[in-house]
Amino acid sequence: METQTRRQAYAEETREAILEAGHRLFSRQRFSGTSLEAIAKEANVTKGAVYHHFKGKRAVFSACFERQAKQVSEVIAAVPQQDDDWAYAFAQCRAFLDYVVGHGKHTIALQEVITVLGWDAWRAIDCHYAMGNIERVVARLQDSGRMKPYSRELVVNMIYGLIVNASMNLNSLPDVHQVHQDLNGMLRDMLNGLKL
Amino acid sequence: METQTRRQAYAEETREAILEAGHRLFSRQRFSGTSLEAIAKEANVTKGAVYHHFKGKRAVFSACFERQAKQVSEVIAAVPQQDDDWAYAFAQCRAFLDYVVGHGKHTIALQEVITVLGWDAWRAIDCHYAMGNIERVVARLQDSGRMKPYSRELVVNMIYGLIVNASMNLNSLPDVHQVHQDLNGMLRDMLNGLKL
DNA sequence: GATGTCACATACCTTTGGTATGTGAAAGCA
DNA sequence: TGCTTTCACATACCAAAGGTATGTGACATC
Numbered sequence: 246m247e248t249q250t251r252r253q254a255y256a257e258e259t260r261e262a263i264l265e266a267g268h269r270l271f272s273r274q275r276f277s278g279t280s281l282e283a284i285a286k287e288a289n290v291t292k293g294a295v296y297h298h299f300k301g302k303r304a305v306f307s308a309c310f311e312r313q314a315k316q317v318s319e320v321i322a323a324v325p326q327q328d329d330d331w332a333y334a335f336a337q338c339r340a341f342l343d344y345v346v347g348h349g350k351h352t353i354a355l356q357e358v359i360t361v362l363g364w365d366a367w368r369a370i371d372c373h374y375a376m377g378n379i380e381r382v383v384a385r386l387q388d389s390g391r392m393k394p395y396s397r398e399l400v401v402n403m404i405y406g407l408i409v410n411a412s413m414n415l416n417s418l419p420d421v422h423q424v425h426q427d428l429n430g431m432l433r434d435m436l437n438g439l440k441l
Numbered sequence: 442m443e444t445q446t447r448r449q450a451y452a453e454e455t456r457e458a459i460l461e462a463g464h465r466l467f468s469r470q471r472f473s474g475t476s477l478e479a480i481a482k483e484a485n486v487t488k489g490a491v492y493h494h495f496k497g498k499r500a501v502f503s504a505c506f507e508r509q510a511k512q513v514s515e516v517i518a519a520v521p522q523q524d525d526d527w528a529y530a531f532a533q534c535r536a537f538l539d540y541v542v543g544h545g546k547h548t549i550a551l552q553e554v555i556t557v558l559g560w561d562a563w564r565a566i567d568c569h570y571a572m573g574n575i576e577r578v579v580a581r582l583q584d585s586g587r588m589k590p591y592s593r594e595l596v597v598n599m600i601y602g603l604i605v606n607a608s609m610n611l612n613s614l615p616d617v618h619q620v621h622q623d624l625n626g627m628l629r630d631m632l633n634g635l636k637l
Numbered sequence: 638g639a640t641g642t643c644a645c646a647t648a649c650c651t652t653t654g655g656t657a658t659g660t661g662a663a664a665g666c667a
Numbered sequence: 668t669g670c671t672t673t674c675a676c677a678t679a680c681c682a683a684a685g686g687t688a689t690g691t692g693a694c695a696t697c
Binding site for chain 2: 684
């Protein structure tokens with residue numbers, strides 16, 4: 246860590262407070278339902294401060310999502326590796342669903358991110374985090390000839406899409422427990438379809 | 442068809458023109474990038490006219506999407522039935538992908554709809570159209586014991602999600618032809634995972 | 638042909654994203 | 668220590684866009 250002056254330390258704190266406030270509001274009221282004023286107020290600063298730290302509303306949103314993506318990826322990366330790569334992949338899927346069940350209400354929805362930032366910007370962020378995990382597992386499965394050789398990028402995207410869609414169902418349907426169980430099974434089955 | 446006065450006929454034409462203009466702009470510049478003024482101008486009317494026919498911007502967007510959903514569902518419904526239900530399901534998937542390849546650029550993205558209208562409103566609309574087709578096929582497959590008995594609602598949602606995600610890949614990745622082919626294969630494989 | 642209605646236009650308000658500029662406390666330097 | 672500079676923010680303002688309130692004229696009704 247670099248040496249930090251008092252001012253830099255304070256600024257860092259302010260930035261962090263803005264991100265925290267933004268994440269709270271964005272996850273509760275979505276992007277268009279959250280004004281910059283509201284974020285500033287929640288963080289006990291003014292719009293000026295927000296615009297000093299970020300280029301605009303989208304930039305705040307992007308940074309908030311990046312934080313979230315990092316956190317989720319750490320949870321998935323913490324899943325202990327298994328001897329069997331397929332079992333490992335399934336375990337990671339389960340870990341993600343568990344996370345969503347636990348934190349869903351306090352999460353920025355991925356579809357929202359895609360729409361606000363655009364597909365490309367979203368992918369650029371997520372590639373570095375959650376998607377990296379999937380890519381590694383897919384790579385091992387394909388390289389060892391245990392998964393059909395479709396375009397790797399596509400496979401990763403489709404699996405990620407599956408998981409995202411699963412999480413959306415978790416957030417919207419009643420009887421979370423039953424849904425959670427069914428989704429685990431379906432994910433397993435659908436991925437099994439890609440086995441070689 | 443009811444008897445229509447001249448005024449009603451004109452009004453209907455205006456409404457249609459607004460929808461047409463809205464669809465064009467929304468598919469090109471997304472929701473937040475399209476102003477009501479712009480829609481009004483494109484349709485050769487004023488904001489007043491738009492607000493006379495619709496409750497607001499979201500309502501216009503919703504109606505535009507409903508139109509699109511209907512059109513897509515008609516394309517899928519036009520797929521000739523097959524002896525084997527699984528083959529029929531695959532054929533419908535292919536039809537959807539073909540449609541996206543052909544019309545993708547002129548289509549309102551589904552993720553956009555979900556974010557703007559919310560998951561529930563989106564589902565309420567799509568249930569009546571595209572989703573109905575999937576539901577029928579899934580129902581037959583499950584009832585005849587050829588598909589695993591997960592919650593029907595979930596299965597339908599997940600399959601729809603898969604297809605939506607596939608279409609997103611089609612719109613964003615280069616080499617559409619290769620992607621198209623791979624997606625067809627992957628969809629088939631992943632659905633096969635649900636076979637009994 | 639007088640009256641009512643309704644499809645739309647006009648004018649206006651309000652919110653909000655964004656910008657331009659001011660200010661005071663901390664940092665750098667003599 | 669005291670002066671200058673920097674920078675993290677606050678204040679004031681602007682323009683665009685969603686939404687509302689009201690006006691108006693062509694068409695329907697009697």
